[in-house]
Structures are given as C-alpha cells and as structure tokens.
Amino acid sequence: MFFILVLILIAAIGFVNRYLLKKTNGQIWQLPLLDKTAKVLPYSIVPFLILWGLGSLSNLQWLKISGATLTGIILIINLMLLLTLPFSFGTHLLSRIFKPEPQKSPLKLKKSRRMFLKSAAAAAPVFAIGSAGEGFASSFSETRFPQIEMPFKNLPDDLDGIRILHLSDLHLGYYFGLDHLENTLQNAEKYDPDLIAVTGDIADDLGLMTDAMKLIDQLKTPYNKYVIVGNHEHFRGINEAIRRINAGPVPLLFNQNDTFTIGGTKLTIAGVDDPVRMRADITGFLDNAVDIAFNGAAQADFRLLLSHRPRALDVAEKYNIDLTLSGHTHGGQVGFAGRSLWEIINENGYLWGSYQKGNSQLYTSAGMGHWFPFRLNCPLEAPVITLKKA
Ligand SMILES: [Fe+2]
Structure with a gap:
C-alpha cells in the first residue's frame, strides 16, 4: 500500500x-x-x-x-x-x-x-x-556533536559539568545501518559523556534494535544509559520493539523513572511513551504520561525527562522538571542560522535547539537519522549537553 x-x-x-x-x-x-x-x-x-x-x-x-x-x-x-x-x-x-x-x-x-x-x-x-x-x-554527512551548555540556577555542585550524550531519531534500517551508530559512538568517546539518553525512533528495522542497544552499552560511561520509544517504534510494532529493547542491556523507561546519585546528589530520570498520532491531544497525553512516569519517584535534586515529543516542555514546569530531552522533529530537516526554518510558521513547535519555559528547559535534537534523505543546513547531530551552574 x-x-x-x-x-x-x-x-x-x-x-x-x-x-x-x-x-x-x-x-x-x-x-x-x-x-x-x-x-x-x-x-x-x-x-x-x-x-x-x-x-x-x-x-x-x-x-x-x-x-x-x-x-x-x-x-x-x-x-x-x-x-x-x-x-x-x-x-x-x-x-x-x-x-x-x-x-x-x-x-x-x-x-x-x-x-x-x-x-x-x-x-x-x-x-x-x-x-x-x-x-x-x-543527509548522509557525518554526525556532528554540538556542545550545548545549559545553565541552571541552584544546580548542585555535583552536577556542574555533567555531560549527557543525547542520541535521537536514529531510524536504523532506512538509510543507516548499525555501522552509522557504531561510528557515531566511536567519535563520541572523546567528549567523555557521563550518561547517555536515547530519545526514540531508534530502529525502523526492529531486527537491529537489540544490537543497537548492545553497541550503545559498549560506550563506557560513569553513569547509566537510558532509552525511550518514539512514534516509529509504535509504527513497527510497539510490543516487539519493547521486547527487543529489553533483550539488550540499556534500561527502557516506558512511563517509568529511575533515581541514582552523582556524588551526594540525587538525580531522577523519567521517560514517557509517545502519543503516536499527529492530531491527538498531545499535551494532554504527555501530561498524563509524565504524571505516571514520575509517580513514586524519590525526592531528587534534579529531574530529567526523556520525551520523544518536545511538546512535553508545555507540562514540564508543572512537574518540577529541570531538563527535558527530545527529538521527533528532525529540526524540520531545513535550518537557518542554527534553528529550524519552519519556526517561521511554527514558532512554538520547539523544533530544534534549546528552549525555556518558566524554570524548565528543553533541548530538541535534529536527530542522527531520518526517513527522508534531505537536509539543508540541518546536519545529523548527537548533542553533548553539559549541565552548568547559572
Ligand atoms: Fe524521527
């Protein structure tokens, strides 16, 4: 069809x-x-x-x-x-x-x-x-590693300088295979990430999913790696996608959270499911998903959310989330001056880059893959997010 x-x-x-x-x-x-x-x-x-x-x-x-x-x-x-x-x-x-x-x-x-x-x-x-x-x-150029410093008021000393390697929208199986991921991870090593966050649309060929998780786990980091699903995991079969992610070593956060300590500081990371449909009540869906995802979370000094959809920023402040990492948009695949060109017609779409709403911040990655091979001034990227004291 x-x-x-x-x-x-x-x-x-x-x-x-x-x-x-x-x-x-x-x-x-x-x-x-x-x-x-x-x-x-x-x-x-x-x-x-x-x-x-x-x-x-x-x-x-x-x-x-x-x-x-x-x-x-x-x-x-x-x-x-x-x-x-x-x-x-x-x-x-x-x-x-x-x-x-x-x-x-x-x-x-x-x-x-x-x-x-x-x-x-x-x-x-x-x-x-x-x-x-x-x-x-x-659209086939090497993945870049933009160094993104995100300043936070009252950031605990232990988190000052923590680096998160943010991988998103790999779309393995369309135009890129596992070698693309392997190459990107090898190049990422020199940035010394402390943890890795993968924000969905990982593999359109689910046969590559478990091996992708194993590759990600091979990049050694002092703290954990986490993965969430995107709309393409739903398109390919969400149950099978989850089964294959869980067969690998990287923990999946499917409306769930995990809390760990860096130095003496508690950090909670939560991940949400994707609303899938374009015209659904996306904000309402995410509001509910974030609520469930943080349910029962320990009292933490910093709250990090992984949401495939950047729209989660609209509800993030309500849940005291300090930082949200997202993908999905691919930056509209056409950029101008480091922003998505489409922000001209969709200025609140959080399409590519850093955003802030109240005390909550967001980074939307342009992704390191796509399902349509065309990118102008919007290269493949795997941002390295550094938390900084404001
Ligand atoms: Fe995507």
Whole structure:
C-alpha cells in the first residue's frame, strides 16, 4: 500500500512538473533531450521502488537501503522541481509583460528586464536540482556533536559539568545501518559523556534494535544509559520493539523513572511513551504520561525527562522538571542560522535547539537519522549537553 501511494504521488508530481516545464521555459526545456528526461523522470522511480520492496520482503539490508536511497533521490528532484516551477512560471509570465513591441524603437530597458526574467525562469529548476543534490548529500554527512551548555540556577555542585550524550531519531534500517551508530559512538568517546539518553525512533528495522542497544552499552560511561520509544517504534510494532529493547542491556523507561546519585546528589530520570498520532491531544497525553512516569519517584535534586515529543516542555514546569530531552522533529530537516526554518510558521513547535519555559528547559535534537534523505543546513547531530551552574 505504501509503495502504491508513493507511486501515485510521484506520477502526479511528475505530470504537474512536465506541464509547468513546457509552459515556462519554452525553448530551453522543450529541447528533445530535456523533454524526454522530464517525461521519464517520475516513472524512473518504479524500478527503485521495486528494489526497495524486494529488499524489504527478502530482508536484504543492502537491497532495501539502495532501493530506498534511489527512490529518495528521484522523489527529492521531483519535489524540488515542483516547489520552484511555480516561481519559474510566474517569472516567465512577467517576462511576457516586458516583451518589446516590434514597431517601437530600442526599449533596451524592457528587453534587458525580459532577458533577466527569462534567465531566472530557466535557472530556477536548475537551482532546484542543485539544492536537491546538496540536501541529499548532506543527509548522509557525518554526525556532528554540538556542545550545548545549559545553565541552571541552584544546580548542585555535583552536577556542574555533567555531560549527557543525547542520541535521537536514529531510524536504523532506512538509510543507516548499525555501522552509522557504531561510528557515531566511536567519535563520541572523546567528549567523555557521563550518561547517555536515547530519545526514540531508534530502529525502523526492529531486527537491529537489540544490537543497537548492545553497541550503545559498549560506550563506557560513569553513569547509566537510558532509552525511550518514539512514534516509529509504535509504527513497527510497539510490543516487539519493547521486547527487543529489553533483550539488550540499556534500561527502557516506558512511563517509568529511575533515581541514582552523582556524588551526594540525587538525580531522577523519567521517560514517557509517545502519543503516536499527529492530531491527538498531545499535551494532554504527555501530561498524563509524565504524571505516571514520575509517580513514586524519590525526592531528587534534579529531574530529567526523556520525551520523544518536545511538546512535553508545555507540562514540564508543572512537574518540577529541570531538563527535558527530545527529538521527533528532525529540526524540520531545513535550518537557518542554527534553528529550524519552519519556526517561521511554527514558532512554538520547539523544533530544534534549546528552549525555556518558566524554570524548565528543553533541548530538541535534529536527530542522527531520518526517513527522508534531505537536509539543508540541518546536519545529523548527537548533542553533548553539559549541565552548568547559572
Ligand atoms: Fe524521527
């Protein structure tokens, strides 16, 4: 069903793209070679979708990843064309307005404007394909380790300088295998994390889950590692996902908490389930889940919450949570100046970076994986969060 939907979507996009190309950039885009490419482009996805499907059915990881990657490339090129062609179309219409009238003399200004607009109309799809290439390439770049200092008033001395390696949205099995996680963990070693928090969407191929937990456990830290589930664990089968996480060495916090001491200071960490659905009452769900997760927790000097959804910040202060770590958004996969570009239209979405509400703070990771291979100015990341005295 998923593959049929992708096919219908790409065919529809291809049809619109070809129409706009023909209407927009007359001479250039109606060259036989380009016209044939525009005609074939949307349908070239079919063999790659078949490869992806065969890879999924046969459980051959290399076939699945190759098929998914090539499908992603074709889809991105088509989507980028779809996004820029309306601009091309508009520019092309404007260039007609500036068309010089034959009986009148020079009108050099109008002619040069027309040339400029015609060039812009032709260049937009080329720019789109270039951006698609860059976005695709950077979606496979090495994971970065941004050093995030989070200041807290009255932070106990024992916690000053504690480093948390925050892993989120690995999506193992789509475009990345266990080698991606292994490589990231090896590179993380030099940052000397004190504990590790994994905030969901760990593996889309549940067959990789237990080995992922074993790999995470191999990075030695003075304090524990903890993991929570995301919406993709639900999509793949939450019971099986939990069974496979529990078969590994990293404790799962499924609406549960754990308290341990650092020096003489008590720290409670709790983790919540994911509401899964997009339009559910997410805040209400999280409010209830956080309540259950901290139920019976020992009196602690610092309370840390792991929630796949960053929306948990809206209820965090109510439960005296000092810090929440989240993922889910992938930073919208398009960034601008270190923030998600989509904050323009969703300013309270806590999409990427540090946030504060009252006395409670949040870091939303852009994640170290994805299910759609396109990232612009929003690299893969595994932030190292350092607690600091304000
Ligand atoms: Fe995710």
